[in-house]
Amino acid sequence: MHRFLRAIGFSGLKKSQLDELIKDIIEHPDMEKLAIDSDGSEFSEITQMFNDRFGITVCGQYQDSNLFSMDYYYPVFMGQEISTDEQVDIERHAGNESYAGICDEMRLGVTLIFYLQNVADYLNQRAVYGISLKNVTTTLSAFSLGGKIILPIGKNEEQIRNTEKNRRNHNHLMAAARDGDEEAIESLTLEDIDLYSMISKRVEKEDVFSIVESYFMPYGIESDQYSILGQIMDMETSHNRLTNETILFMKVNSNDLIFDICMNEKDLIGVPEVGRRFKGNIWMQGKINFLD
Numbered sequence: 001m002h003r004f005l006r007a008i009g010f011s012g013l014k015k016s017q018l019d020e021l022i023k024d025i026i027e028h029p030d031m032e033k034l035a036i037d038s039d040g041s042e043f044s045e046i047t048q049m050f051n052d053r054f055g056i057t058v059c060g061q062y063q064d065s066n067l068f069s070m071d072y073y074y075p076v077f078m079g080q081e082i083s084t085d086e087q088v089d090i091e092r093h094a095g096n097e098s099y100a101g102i103c104d105e106m107r108l109g110v111t112l113i114f115y116l117q118n119v120a121d122y123l124n125q126r127a128v129y130g131i132s133l134k135n136v137t138t139t140l141s142a143f144s145l146g147g148k149i150i151l152p153i154g155k156n157e158e159q160i161r162n163t164e165k166n167r168r169n170h171n172h173l174m175a176a177a178r179d180g181d182e183e184a185i186e187s188l189t190l191e192d193i194d195l196y197s198m199i200s201k202r203v204e205k206e207d208v209f210s211i212v213e214s215y216f217m218p219y220g221i222e223s224d225q226y227s228i229l230g231q232i233m234d235m236e237t238s239h240n241r242l243t244n245e246t247i248l249f250m251k252v253n254s255n256d257l258i259f260d261i262c263m264n265e266k267d268l269i270g271v272p273e274v275g276r277r278f279k280g281n282i283w284m285q286g287k288i289n290f291l292d
Contacts (some may be wrong), residue, residue: 149279
């Protein structure tokens with residue numbers, strides 16, 4: 001059983017109930033897309049929504065008898081805005097016809113890897129235009145199975161302006177360093193040394209979360225999962241139409257990367273409000289937006 005089903009309101013689902021649920025999704029889909037997979041076989045992507053923004057996608061093939069053979073399934077959550085316009089590379093997973101998106105997002109300082117949601121769209125685009133994905137944007141979304149709410153760091157207007165200025169300068173240096181600028185690489189190295197020195201002194205007398213405003217770093221052994229700390233920009237409460245469990249949607253800014261998080265209300269510690277911070281582990285998904 002997929003462990004992130006809990007995040008969309010199926011916390012009490014049993015294996016026998018899951019089998020019936022998958023059968024119902026196949027027989028009564030809200031969306032279905034077809035494509036030709038990497039082996040030349042027909043690939044079908046079937047989705048049933050349990051809310052306007054989340055559902056379960058089942059992928060597989062139709063057999064000669066017109067019976068559907070499931071390859072895999074996963075919960076899906078729809079993001080609402082473009083998170084990045086960086087070039088994306090797509091790699092197929094070894095075990096089945098699922099894919100990971102990979103991009104060098106300079107705001108994060110790490111390679112961003114996410115689970116691709118719209119596989120059928122990608123396969124159809126690849127069949128027509130080839131594997132190049134230069135003219136695309138990506139809408140990111142994430143699931144979380146646990147997190148907590150942390151109060152924001154108090155700042156005056158001048159501190160906010162200085163933070164924004166430093167962030168722009170840092171992004172400019174990251175872009176230059178990626179192009180091989182040695183001066184930019186040296187400046188970033190010195191910046192890291194100064195930052196480490198400052199944190200080492202302050203952490204002796206202050207809590208680390210009053211120093212570190214935001215972070216985004218890989219978590220565990222799966223490449224598309226991350227540990228994050230970010231500011232809540234917007235939030236809403238919704239429900240799973242089938243189980244009526246309460247689900248939280250939070251728009252989070254982590255290291256200047258903006259994306260939506262979906263999680264079960266019972267898995268969050270604290271009261272989420274705009275301006276406060278969310279700290280937790282996430283599974284990142286992404287939808288490729290193909291531009292004309």
